[in-house]
Amino acid sequence: MDFTIDEYKMRINRTKQKMQERGIEVLIITNPSNMNYLTGYNAWSFYVPQFIILTIDEDDPTWIGREMDANSAKLTSWLKEESIVPYSDDYVQSEFKHPMHFVADFLIKRNVEQKTVGVEMETHFFSARFYKEFIWMLPETKIEDASVLVNWVRLVKSDQEINYMKKAAKIVEKAMQVGYESLNVGARGCDVAAEIMRAQIKGFEEFGGDYSAIVPLIPAGEETSAPHMTWSERRYKKNDPVIIEIAGCHKRYHSPMARTMVLGEANDKLLDLSKVINYGIEEVIHCTQPGMTSEQIEEVFRKTIKKHGIIKDSRLGYSVGLSYPPDWGEHTVSIRNGDKTVIEPNMTFHFIPGIWYENYGCEISETIRITDNGCETLANFPRDLYMKK
């Protein structure tokens, strides 16, 4: 187990507190990050429906999932065997049967189908069909949208979580260095991605790496205008700019980082842009402290880069930590205008003020931790535009 039983129990209690505030008596969790957070459950089984059911007046939640995954629940979670409830394989990808029928039957058996039920309406793991089948089975049940209820519980990290994220930061430093070293004129995107992923997963002799919720994003040349390009078999050319956005991951905890480099000499536009972004990042690291709101961090950055004539209108960052594909963001706090979340110690953000134009872009980012009186970067890696001549 990656955390003490006490830490899991505390997470359950905090979740129940939020349920109480919202009048939710039964919570159905399908987001694998939230499932892991509350129970430790960890397997690549989230491509089929799986659930944690938490009722407000029971101590232990219940895992419901595919029969062949029940052993994963026994091996990775702290749940008792009677709290692991498998559904048979004919529920999988069937036109007629659906795992939500099984969940509805489970609620009926437990006599909680008349209670107010919270479901995660906005996650990749609770499709429109889940919702429709649920309503069809239990038309009288009051449903509450609890999309990011547990995500908000995850916002402030424990010391052990910070410890894992710092290990992930060590991994991302190493993987970024490997990226710099393997990126050469004539190499292919797939060659570079292969070396980066090897470094991400192998980690160090003292601690290993886990798979990152997003694969390496290494757009090159004109592709640097498009931040979510992965890689191709194209060979790098002299003076290609390349963005590397990757994360280290340890026990599902992420520390992402982005850097921009040029395989030769950078043109002035890109060099200037990188400097302005770095002024902004430095100012944000200098100014950020507990008690500020998220949008005040955005304001610091906006005002700094505006002095140099640069404007950015997409969000600057987001809360980060425990995650599964397809995203390492926590979907709670966004560092942008209008987000009034008050910043507290041990919140962690991926601060990524990337700027993309029609034919090029620049990304430089840090994962930051809010400390008692300021903030720190988890990794330690030069932020300058790197020119490899």
Added chain:
Amino acid sequence: MDFTIDEYKMRINRTKQKMQERGIEVLIITNPSNMNYLTGYNAWSFYVPQFIILTIDEDDPTWIGREMDANSAKLTSWLKEESIVPYSDDYVQSEFKHPMHFVADFLIKRNVEQKTVGVEMETHFFSARFYKEFIWMLPETKIEDASVLVNWVRLVKSDQEINYMKKAAKIVEKAMQVGYESLNVGARGCDVAAEIMRAQIKGFEEFGGDYSAIVPLIPAGEETSAPHMTWSERRYKKNDPVIIEIAGCHKRYHSPMARTMVLGEANDKLLDLSKVINYGIEEVIHCTQPGMTSEQIEEVFRKTIKKHGIIKDSRLGYSVGLSYPPDWGEHTVSIRNGDKTVIEPNMTFHFIPGIWYENYGCEISETIRITDNGCETLANFPRDLYMKK
């Protein structure tokens, strides 16, 4: 572009034919595999809402996505610039605005909001909230469940698709060999996963690898009872059994493969189980031919292993090909009792008759292609239980 414009146009026409059969006039596609299949669009941007809108009487579909991803659409798809319609960044992960509002407005502007609209109700990329927001915006619109409409169009592969899957098969052969070589007593799961992933992504000098929709699944020891475990930092012990389930991937096309090995001497139970599974696989490869139904393939396997006293009650395989995380399956045909799909040449399946007991399991699998008069495995790799002494 990975395919000719003609091939993309043919896919669009086949999709429209299926729309016509179902009375669907406007199709909203959110599954990234289906988006790629119809337009070529390829980026790790599917963690935010994105759409292909296909109307029955227009030639070209429209891409709708996040502003910063519009350049990815320009760089990877065959769509004209006017068919690439970005939404602004404040729609992302907001409590108030939702990209489905933007899509609804788009339909209204095009005067198609009164038509019958198909949506993919059961995909990881169309959550319950998408559905609710859509109904809220367009309460009068008739919605049809088009969950796997395009997936069914993908079922029979073109020659170019088979070509990519055969390259993926070469990659998986190499990655499996690397797995065998790096799996040693004293090595950690993360060490082995790192070498496998490097081999998967690097590919060969002649063609490179793409990221697989599922990371390496390499459960060891007791974990072999749980097929979807990934890896840990635990060190392998003498006589550990290990399952390796991985795919090669080339241009998003997958050829998965599973093998089982032992770091020493296998016990009789596991050795016998592996032999029976192999008898079943051999018989299926020998008997499978076009014109059979999917459930007849299951029957061949079931009867073969039953002679040896083994029973398997979960599905034996599924259609495979183009895919994005979290799953490389196509969610159409399942090789199981009750599936009456008639098998045709150039269908491709991951045939994976894994068997898992309380404390151990065995997986041996092949990706098979249906030929004109039989079937072939895409990869060529010994299926015997491998004992590394």
